[in-house]
Amino acid sequence: MMKVDEVENLLRHYRHDWMNQLQLVYGYATMDKMELVKEKLQHIIAVSREESKLMSLKAPRFSLWVVQFREHYNQFHMTYHVDSSLDLSAFDQSLVHSLNQLMSHLKQHVNELNLYEIEMSVTKGETPIITLGVSGDLNAVESLKSEIQPIQFVKDIEITDRQMLISLLLK
Numbered sequence: 225m226m227k228v229d230e231v232e233n234l235l236r237h238y239r240h241d242w243m244n245q246l247q248l249v250y251g252y253a254t255m256d257k258m259e260l261v262k263e264k265l266q267h268i269i270a271v272s273r274e275e276s277k278l279m280s281l282k283a284p285r286f287s288l289w290v291v292q293f294r295e296h297y298n299q300f301h302m303t304y305h306v307d308s309s310l311d312l313s314a315f316d317q318s319l320v321h322s323l324n325q326l327m328s329h330l331k332q333h334v335n336e337l338n339l340y341e342i343e344m345s346v347t348k349g350e351t352p353i354i355t356l357g358v359s360g361d362l363n364a365v366e367s368l369k370s371e372i373q374p375i376q377f378v379k380d381i382e383i384t385d386r387q388m389l390i391s392l393l394l395k
Contacts, residue, residue, distance in 0.1 A: 226288075237295055274306055281346070283312035285320045290344075297327055299334065304344040310352050315377075315394045319354075322376045322392065326356075329375075330388075333368040335361050354392040362388060 226234070245268055252260040278287050293302050312319065334340055340360035347353050354377075362368060365383045372378055372390065379393040 234292060234295070238291070274304060277306035277308035278304065278346075280308050281306065281310055281312045283316040283319065285316045286312060286323075289320045289323060297331070299331070299336070299338070300327075300340045300342050302342040302344060304346070306346045307348045310346060310348050312346075312352060312394065315352070318376060319392075319394065322378070325375050326372055326378075326390070329368060329371040330358065333363045333365070335363070352394040354394065356388075356390045356392070358388040358390075359386065361386060 245264070249261055249264050249268075252258075252264060275291075278290055281287060290302070290304060293300070338360055340358060342359075343357040345355045347355070362383070362385055365385060365388075368388075369381050369383050372381055377392040377394055378390060380389075380391040382389040
């Protein structure tokens with residue numbers, strides 16, 4: 225359970241990000257750059273829809289982990305796409321544990337001055353599948369692969385010096 229100060233901190237970050245988005249839209253509007261206003265609003269709507277689908281997964285710990293991701297892993301920028309017809313309630317706590325383990329190992333194999341992109345997709349197959357694509361310079365990739373392979377739910381790992389694709393099979 226989150227403490228009051230943790231909730232307050234989460235809301236503060238969330239409000240800050242929301243205000244940044246609105247200020248960009250307002251700035252474009254004051255410069256009469258209506259195409260940029262439309263593009264930014266479309267982006268905000270798309271992100272909000274994905275967030276809504278994330279919240280419908282019946283996995284509050286996982287949803288919170290995703291929402292707090294940037295706060296905990298500031299060297300990584302994550303975007304995500306969610307199949308809204310999923311129920312991840314049975315995997316909620318163990319999934320977050322596995323993702324924390326994965327990120328702990330990943331952080332040890334990145335260059336501290338670089339920014340990394342992670343694209344996550346949550347899709348429905350025979351069982352739910354979470355795919356994480358990581359882009360950026362990675363160090364000691366074979367060691368990283370051997371560290372990540374035993375983590376619960378990890379099914380496949382494809383890795384090079386610049387990219388990693390991890391599939392988590394939830395069963």
